[in-house]
Amino acid sequence: MNKKIGMHSAIVTLIGVIGFAISMIVGKNAGGYFFSIIISLGFIPMICTFSSLNSKENKAAGYAAIAFSSVYAVLVGLVYFAQLTTIRLSKLSPEALAILDYQHLGSLFFNYDLYGYAFMALSTFFVGLTIEVFNKRDKWLKALLLIHGVFALSCIIMPILGVFSTAAKGSYTMGVLALEFWCVYFTPICILAYQYFKKNL
Structure with missing residues (x-):
């Protein structure tokens, strides 16, 4: 059961990440919100x-990763569900x-979204600490998860400093490019995670 849950999640x-990337490219915000929810729904069982x-010595890091992933899913779920319902239909x-x-840079929900992704980054960092390396693929997976944790700092500090509240008009395009970069970065994490579960469970 663990193997199936891990591989399927x-x-x-991965489907969520690819769908999100395509939605951003074609300018479908509702699609981006929907696939962001899909990412969060797959992410928690993947972290679990x-x-x-x-191993026993890594349990604390594993528990921290689960806790942070749950906070991430709640925060971004509230933001994107609101965009698909209240904002879109009212x-x-x-x-x-x-x-x-969310489209208003620096809005409350925009900042909540970034705060949520800070918890996602913390989750990947702590779960990265638990990865046992047996080959090059495992080494890449561990490195990608740990490095992804660095994004937590920018997700917290930038809204506090008001970076997005004073952003220029061209910032939307830069934001889309940044999100596309994240998708390119996170795609191999999903693929390597699938292979890791297939091999170790």
Whole structure:
């Protein structure tokens, strides 16, 4: 059962990442929100499967990874579900949109989203600490997970410093490029995770 959950969750996460990347390229924001929810739904069981492989000395890191992944899923789930429902289907005032609409850089929900991804990054960092390396693929997986943890700092510090609140108009394009880079970065993590579960479970 652990093997099936791990492999399937890695596939679901990968589908979410690819779907998100395509949605951003074609300019379908609703698709991006939907696939972001899919990523979070695959990510938690993927992290839990990594943690199920932990040795006794790595259990604390595994538990931390699960906890951080859960916080991530709740925060981004609230943000994107609101975009797909309340924001998309309701006629809100400009004042309400300035707070709730993800498209407003520096809005409350935009900042909540970044905060959520900080927890995702922390989750990958802690689960990366638990990876046992047996070959080059495992070494790459561990490195990618640990390095991904660095994104937590920028996701927390940049909104606090008001970087996005004072962003220029061209920042949207830069934001899309940054998200596409993240998709390119996270895709091999999903593929290597699938192979890791297939081999070790």
